[in-house]
Amino acid sequence: MARQLLNLRHVSDEEAHEVAELMDEHGIEHYSTPPGSFGVSAGGIWLRDEEDYPRARALLDDYQAQRSLRVRAELDQARREGRAETFWTTLYRHPVRTVVYLALAGFILMIFFAPVVQLGRSG
Template identity: 45%
Template structure:
């Protein structure tokens, strides 16, 4: 019976490609399910053979550890260089998106508070 190794919800394409390549190098058979049309399932990468699951999980843990270290190093380097994305840079680059997001948040907070306001008065 196949076991889920990686749920693809929120996974960047380069990370999924790395996992596929890792499984190919280790000669672990796997298959991938696509995301559903309605967004209920994001898809996943499954290991076909149960005997390969421990090795796949070990490789996955090793890969995630290496990726975490690399991404953190890249983020720290960007912070040192001043090229890291901050709220200020997003506001300068996409002011309309930021303003619309703030309006949407205020609207949703108003909807949440509306029942309390109506019951009070």
């Protein structure tokens, strides 16, 4: 019976491809399912044989630990070199979008706090 190894929600195409290659390298039979319509399901990487799960899980855990270290090192390097994305670089690159998002956030906060302000005035 098949068993899901990795849910592909919030997983980059690069990472999904690397995980599939890792399973291929170790002779673990797997297949991928695409995301469903309207984003209801995210898709996944599935093992054909459930008995491969402990070995595949150990490989995946090791891969994810190594990837985490690599990505953090890349981010630290980008920060040192001034290439890391910050609020100010986003504002510079996409000023209209950033201002619209800030306005929407302010509007949502206003709606959220309006009843509290009204209660404070009436009491």
